[in-house]
Amino acid sequence: MTDVSETIKSRTSANHYDPARKLSDEALAQLIELATCAPSAFNAQNWKFVAVRSDEAQTRLLPLAYNQPKVLDAAVTFIVCGTLQPHLALPGALQPAVDVGILDEATFNGWVGAANGMYKDNATLQRDEAVRSAAMAAMTLMLAAQGKGMVSYPMIGFDAVGVADAFALQANEIPVMLLTVGYAAAANWPQKPRKDVAQVLSFA
């Protein structure tokens, strides 16, 4: 058991994976269950995940990820997607919170109305929300994996159009990140130095 602060400090972006160590579909599902504990605006859960873990699919993904070997060596590469038009699916996403008595009917209606007003005609906000939700889920997934003794690497260098085509993403699904997860091989980098807090934090 590792304290979350220690997990945060020890997480690195790991380039090298033990290709012999795989993850079961159940283990991958457990990671996604944790990832989706992340928050999202209105609890819209506007995300989707494709677990690329078969030899065939990894080979399909490789050139689209600019031939980065970790796509073959890691147990899985998740295509982490955010979805556009979150207002359309919001009633379905929120209904369980009504059913268990967390949200009352007035709050439910207020949120659905607010989301429609905010997103409907605002393509920039829809894209921001897709990136924001997917990034929070991906971050949660990285820390969950680290806590289970795995390592990960988030990648933004890939052919987004090619990935969408090769993995039959829906038109509203934006691939926000590729995320390798698996067990570390030797020679991974330590966590790279960060700016001093004083450079990035001000007080008001």
Add this chain to the structure above:
Amino acid sequence: MTDVSETIKSRTSANHYDPARKLSDEALAQLIELATCAPSAFNAQNWKFVAVRSDEAQTRLLPLAYNQPKVLDAAVTFIVCGTLQPHLALPGALQPAVDVGILDEATFNGWVGAANGMYKDNATLQRDEAVRSAAMAAMTLMLAAQGKGMVSYPMIGFDAVGVADAFALQANEIPVMLLTVGYAAAANWPQKPRKDVAQVLSFA
């Protein structure tokens, strides 16, 4: 000490804070130090944080956050910003990784060149990167706070232009989220139900 999986499962978006419990500037800096352990593309660390914690600043922020009382009651509301044009500041952000011997000169030059090529003429990618990096840092901050016995609430409902003006953000600083952090009062919601994993995960 709490396992990260337990922290992830127990984190909630908390509306109600004990207004009597404050956080020292040092405690706020420790949270930001952990938040900035999050990854960012090329380790650009393209984020900034404003800790709104004085009575005057909280009152200034309140109407811009549509009068959500938690802005006054929480110990702090972080204005979590992502920054545009990450390629311009990248050499400075990466130099410490060269200095400690993690990145060699060729990798440093390769990354700086790649970042210039990717971001320079691509406003959408710059904005995506600002949102993505800020969201990952914010998620890390939420889990760090939860692990320290605090609660948090990420907010996208605020007047972004007004916040930028009232807190003198630079032109390249995009307020991606407001994030309240503090100690819980009574009557907060439990974590709202999530979709079944099978609804959001597919295998390839």
